[in-house]
Amino acid sequence: MRKVNLAEKLSMFDDHWHPRIVGELNGQHVKLVKLLGAFDWHHHDEEDELFLVVKGRFRMELRDGTIDLEEGELFIVPRGVEHRPVAEEEAHVMLFEPASTLNTGNLRTEKTRERLERI
Amino acid sequence: MRKVNLAEKLSMFDDHWHPRIVGELNGQHVKLVKLLGAFDWHHHDEEDELFLVVKGRFRMELRDGTIDLEEGELFIVPRGVEHRPVAEEEAHVMLFEPASTLNTGNLRTEKTRERLERI
Numbered sequence: 001m002r003k004v005n006l007a008e009k010l011s012m013f014d015d016h017w018h019p020r021i022v023g024e025l026n027g028q029h030v031k032l033v034k035l036l037g038a039f040d041w042h043h044h045d046e047e048d049e050l051f052l053v054v055k056g057r058f059r060m061e062l063r064d065g066t067i068d069l070e071e072g073e074l075f076i077v078p079r080g081v082e083h084r085p086v087a088e089e090e091a092h093v094m095l096f097e098p099a100s101t102l103n104t105g106n107l108r109t110e111k112t113r114e115r116l117e118r119i
Numbered sequence: 120m121r122k123v124n125l126a127e128k129l130s131m132f133d134d135h136w137h138p139r140i141v142g143e144l145n146g147q148h149v150k151l152v153k154l155l156g157a158f159d160w161h162h163h164d165e166e167d168e169l170f171l172v173v174k175g176r177f178r179m180e181l182r183d184g185t186i187d188l189e190e191g192e193l194f195i196v197p198r199g200v201e202h203r204p205v206a207e208e209e210a211h212v213m214l215f216e217p218a219s220t221l222n223t224g225n226l227r228t229e230k231t232r233e234r235l236e237r238i
Contacts, residue, residue, distance in 0.1 A: 025167035
């Protein structure tokens with residue numbers, strides 16, 4: 001039982017689109033990830049996914065619109081909904097999602113990260 | 120599908136120890152709560168509970184120690200672990216926990232809030 005300082009954990013890695021696990025509860029993972037550029041369009045069949053902006057900003061593209069997210073804002077992508085995060089500048093994001101969640105959802109691409117580290 | 124601005128939601132209420140629901144995913148709730156003073160000692164039999172400090176600071180008292188939490192820090196209280204949040208000054212906190220979670224856990228006290236509003 002240790003506390004987690006988000007800024008300290010975020011200082012431990014530099015790469016983009018590569019989530020790290022920083023907490024686990026009730027079968028869900030808390031992850032941190034740095035975004036830069038455009039991710040792949042994907043969806044998750046079984047998992048709703050929460051994005052909370054810790055630093056910076058990004059936009060969540062959906063097939064029928066775009067949500068602009070700033071620091072201190074969160075957005076929940078329901079299961080089945082296609083989405084693509086895009087960050088014009090680096091953004092730091094906390095994710096909250098089931099432990100089963102694959103970052104690229106229904107796809108396997110060069111951005112897929114299969115076994116995430118705990119930091 | 121709407122984004123949630125934490126500061127905006129926090130401006131919608133003033134009372135303490137009265138969580139509001141601001142999101143739901145995978146059977147879990149995202150809640151916001153304002154802390155001031157000492158809560159009741161309690162535990163949750165079936166639920167792990169995450170506290171993330173959005174503003175201010177508080178301490179989580181456990182039977183075998185105390186965790187001081189600052190803005191940008193989170194702490195997960197595992198199910199079964201007795202705890203008591205104490206805030207010397209007002210603190211704003213985001214909670215992630217199963218939708219089944221009662222704020223006072225195994226107890227019903229004057230601080231118990233049974234049916235939480237969604238804001």
